[in-house]
Amino acid sequence: MRLVIARCSVDYVGRLTAHLPSAPRLILVKADGSVSIHADDRAYKPLNWMSPPCTLKEDTGENAEGTGGVWTVTNKGGEKLIITMEEILHDSSHELGVDPGLIKDGVEAHLQELLADRIDTLGEGYTLIRREYMTAIGPVDILCRDAEGRTVAVEIKRRGEIDGVEQLTRYLELLNRDPHLAPVRGVFAAQEIKPQARVLATDRGIGCQVLDYDAMRGVEDDKLRLF
Numbered sequence: 244m245r246l247v248i249a250r251c252s253v254d255y256v257g258r259l260t261a262h263l264p265s266a267p268r269l270i271l272v273k274a275d276g277s278v279s280i281h282a283d284d285r286a287y288k289p290l291n292w293m294s295p296p297c298t299l300k301e302d303t304g305e306n307a308e309g310t311g312g313v314w315t316v317t318n319k320g321g322e323k324l325i326i327t328m329e330e331i332l333h334d335s336s337h338e339l340g341v342d343p344g345l346i347k348d349g350v351e352a353h354l355q356e357l358l359a360d361r362i363d364t365l366g367e368g369y370t371l372i373r374r375e376y377m378t379a380i381g382p383v384d385i386l387c388r389d390a391e392g393r394t395v396a397v398e399i400k401r402r403g404e405i406d407g408v409e410q411l412t413r414y415l416e417l418l419n420r421d422p423h424l425a426p427v428r429g430v431f432a433a434q435e436i437k438p439q440a441r442v443l444a445t446d447r448g449i450g451c452q453v454l455d456y457d458a459m460r461g462v463e464d465d466k467l468r469l470f
Contacts, residue, residue, distance in 0.1 A: 245272040257322030403433030
């Protein structure tokens with residue numbers, strides 16, 4: 244990853260045009276080819292960006308020290324991000340390597356432990372095979388059997404989104420190649436399941452299970468109840 248802090252102006256030329264006047268900004272050039280421009284606010288959201296694949300052409304102009312010049316970032320659609328450098332304050336590159344991916348937070352890990360202990364949350368007659376069942380692409384959160392003895396793979400998230408469904412789909416593809424386990428069906432379990440994730444799961448024959456974290460922990464609801 245390359246990090247450049249520079250006083251610059253930015254012009255976007257494409258389906259629309261946009262201009263950012265001169266100001267100090269952070270420019271990120273990632274190994275995937277993306278380029279994004281950030282201010283010192285707006286949290287993670289860039290002021291402007293170009294998604295990969297794209298090409299970066301640097302024209303340092305007449306200034307041999309590289310404190311000026313123009314960067315032109317062009318995507319496959321011909322849209323351009325033109326960054327006019329006035330002064331480069333910092334320029335460094337760092338090799339980050341392959342990212343290991345998101346590690347489950349404490350809530351997800353506890354949900355897995357609770358569901359393994361209370362596997363009948365998924366239905367009467369369910370039995371646990373094991374937690375963290377390893378596959379060639381990573382561990383399935385829970386592998387179990389339903390009341391009919393069929394294998395079920397469970398992926399657990401705190402917030403269930405499309406990426407989680409895709410992850411479970413890949414696990415199911417591998418597990419169903421094992422004649423000792425097949426056929427294997429999937430259950431996507433989370434405290435909250437986004438509508439788009441539920442639609443995708445249903446389309447792929449994957450069941451959805453909303454988990455009540457407090458109920459699984461045995462915490463009483465403090466809301467008044469009539470019955």
